[in-house]
Amino acid sequence: xxxxxxxxxxxxxLVQRLEDxxxxxxxxxxxxxxxxxxxxxxxxxxxxxxxxxxxxxxQSLDESHPDNYHARLRPGYDxxxxxxxxRSEAIDTSSAAIALSLRAGSxxxxxxxxxQRSIAR
Numbered sequence: 001x002x003x004x005x006x007x008x009x010x011x012x013x014l015v016q017r018l019e020d021x022x023x024x025x026x027x028x029x030x031x032x033x034x035x036x037x038x039x040x041x042x043x044x045x046x047x048x049x050x051x052x053x054x055x056x057x058x059q060s061l062d063e064s065h066p067d068n069y070h071a072r073l074r075p076g077y078d079x080x081x082x083x084x085x086x087r088s089e090a091i092d093t094s095s096a097a098i099a100l101s102l103r104a105g106s107x108x109x110x111x112x113x114x115x116q117r118s119i120a121r
Contacts, residue, residue, distance in 0.1 A: 046102055046103070049102050049107075049108050049111065050098060050099060050102055050111075052108055053098045053102070053108050053111045053112050053115065054094075054095060054098060054115075056108075056112055057094055057098070057112050057115045057116065060116060060119075061087070061090060061091065061094065061119065064090075064119060065083070065086055065087040065090040065091075065119070066083055066087065067083055067084050067087050068082070068083045068084050071083040090119050093118045093119065094115035094116070094118050094119050095115070096118070097111075097114040097115045097117070097118035098111045098112070098114060098115045100114070101114040101115075
């Protein structure tokens with residue numbers, strides 16, 4: 001029992017030590033200009049671009065995936081179908097696609113296109 005506990009503590013300590021050393025090496029390489037991580041340096045104004053992309057995409061989302069209230073006003077309304085569930089799934093899918101696209105370094109237009117492609121499936 002004590003042997004397993006001690007082995008676990010030692011292995012956690014060694015793993016943490018290796019991760020710390022790797023982080024220090026990355027920081028030193030970044031300061032020298034040798035290390036460049038596209039995910040962390042791709043877009044300095046991510047929140048603004050994400051908000052703008054979602055706002056623009058919301059207009060087409062309102063037409064293709066209405067909520068329950070607005071769906072009642074449309075021809076072909078099915079009271080048994082839960083429009084809000086489909087809309088929330090579309091919002092989740094499109095927002096994830098927009099975030100991935102912006103994190104990869106693409107612009108707002110490409111992020112909106114990625115969001116629309118994810119909804120169209």
